[in-house]
Amino acid sequence: MTLPAVQLLPWRGRQLTVRRAGVGPSIVLIHGMAGSLTTWDPVFADLARTHDVIALDLPGHGTSSGLRDYSLGSLAASVRDLLDALEVETATIVGHSLGGGIAMQFMYQFPERCERLVLVSSGGLGREVTPMLRALTVPGAGLVLAGGARIRHQRHVAAAARLAGPVAGRVWNDLPYMLRQMATLDDPERRRSFLATINAVIEIGGQGINAVEKLHLAAGLPTLIVWGEDDRMIPSGHGHVAADLIPGSRLELVPGAGHYPHEDDPERFARVVADFMATTRPRT
Numbered sequence: 458m459t460l461p462a463v464q465l466l467p468w469r470g471r472q473l474t475v476r477r478a479g480v481g482p483s484i485v486l487i488h489g490m491a492g493s494l495t496t497w498d499p500v501f502a503d504l505a506r507t508h509d510v511i512a513l514d515l516p517g518h519g520t521s522s523g524l525r526d527y528s529l530g531s532l533a534a535s536v537r538d539l540l541d542a543l544e545v546e547t548a549t550i551v552g553h554s555l556g557g558g559i560a561m562q563f564m565y566q567f568p569e570r571c572e573r574l575v576l577v578s579s580g581g582l583g584r585e586v587t588p589m590l591r592a593l594t595v596p597g598a599g600l601v602l603a604g605g606a607r608i609r610h611q612r613h614v615a616a617a618a619r620l621a622g623p624v625a626g627r628v629w630n631d632l633p634y635m636l637r638q639m640a641t642l643d644d645p646e647r648r649r650s651f652l653a654t655i656n657a658v659i660e661i662g663g664q665g666i667n668a669v670e671k672l673h674l675a676a677g678l679p680t681l682i683v684w685g686e687d688d689r690m691i692p693s694g695h696g697h698v699a700a701d702l703i704p705g706s707r708l709e710l711v712p713g714a715g716h717y718p719h720e721d722d723p724e725r726f727a728r729v730v731a732d733f734m735a736t737t738r739p740r741t
Contacts, residue, residue: 460501463494463520466542471522473539474514479505482572482734483545485536486512489554489580490590491638491651493519496553499723500730507731511548513539515559517650527653529581529666533562540570549573549734554691554716555580558658561668564675572739573679575730578688578716582695584663589635590690591663593655630687630715672702679737680706683729685714685721707733 461478476494484504486497494512504510516535517523524531536559540548549572552560557579564571580586642648658666680703684696693710700708709729714721 460498465520466539468522468535468538468542471516472520473516473522473535473542474520475539475543476501476512477510477543478502479508479510481508482739483509483511483548484730484734485540485548485550486510487536487550487552487556487559488512488515488518489556489578490654491518491641492553492556493641495519496717496720500719500727503723503727504730508734509545511539511543511545515556517647517654523646523650527650527657529558529562529658530566532559533566536563537567537570546570547572547739549575549739551575551577551730552579553577553719555654555658557581558666558668561671561675564678565671568674568678571678573681573734573737574675575681575683575733576696576699577683577719577726578685578691579682579695579699580658580664580691581666581668582699583667583669583692585692585695586659586664587690590655590659591661593652594659594661630721631690631717634715634717634720669698669702672699675703675706677705678703678740679733681730681733682706682708683718683726684708684710685716685718686710686712687714688716690716 461476464475465472466475488494488496493514497512501510501512514521515532547570550560550563557576558581560574561581564574642651682696682700684693686693696708700706711718711722711725719726
């Protein structure tokens with residue numbers, strides 16, 4: 458299946474970028490920080506064989522318009538607005554990393570719209586997070602990002618980065634993905650959105666948002682938790698904690714995968730999500 462072209466949906470006088478395909482129960486795919494809907498490309502076609510799959514660029518990410526407020530509540534409301542624009546009443550909400558925090562916030566704010574919940578290497582389930590993201594909360598981080606973007610665009614530096622990519626990936630499995638996402642921050646507006654999002658959810662000491670005390674609200678909601686066993690961005694132990702606190706939830710650890718299990722092992726990820734959809738009944 459060839460991936461469908463993206464759509465630009467009018468939204469609050471701005472636009473949201475969306476990719477949609479397939480027929481069946483609706484699934485909304487929410488990417489992580491500094492990411493875009495393209496992170497779901499490896500699994501999109503498989504899921505769209507039996508589902509109505511909707512992937513979006515969050516506000517201020519990819520090619521969607523920006524916001525002033527990048528709190529989880531505001532971002533969850535943008536997902537609700539997307540469903541309204543597409544005339545989708547209810548859906549299974551899938552969130553990766555930051556997107557997992559947004560998915561949980563969506564479940565709290567709009568429980569009547571959430572049929573199932575899928576958390577993928579989710580943020581918001583514990584304090585620990587990679588020091589690299591914590592460092593971006595200190596004053597002056599924007600200047601460092603801007604300088605790094607300028608350096609990356611120098612021809613000899615870009616060539617060296619391409620050559621070093623495979624080696625770097627062996628040293629830190631998630632580094633190539635992180636570099637790919639950081640490369641998008643050469644645009645000043647995207648960089649401002651990224652830093653605003655960072656500051657909304659992360660502090661110098663770790664994650665500033667913790668949803669653990671609210672996980673009891675997911676009781677009765679079919680929930681799947683997917684985590685890479687070798688995740689160095691957010692430890693897989695957070696997934697175990699969440700699974701213990703959400704009655705009836707499923708935990709799937711992906712061997713050899715890092716923070717991006719849907720990209721590291723897309724066939725397994727799509728299979729697990731499809732099985733979860735087929736063997737659970739949506740909450741009504």
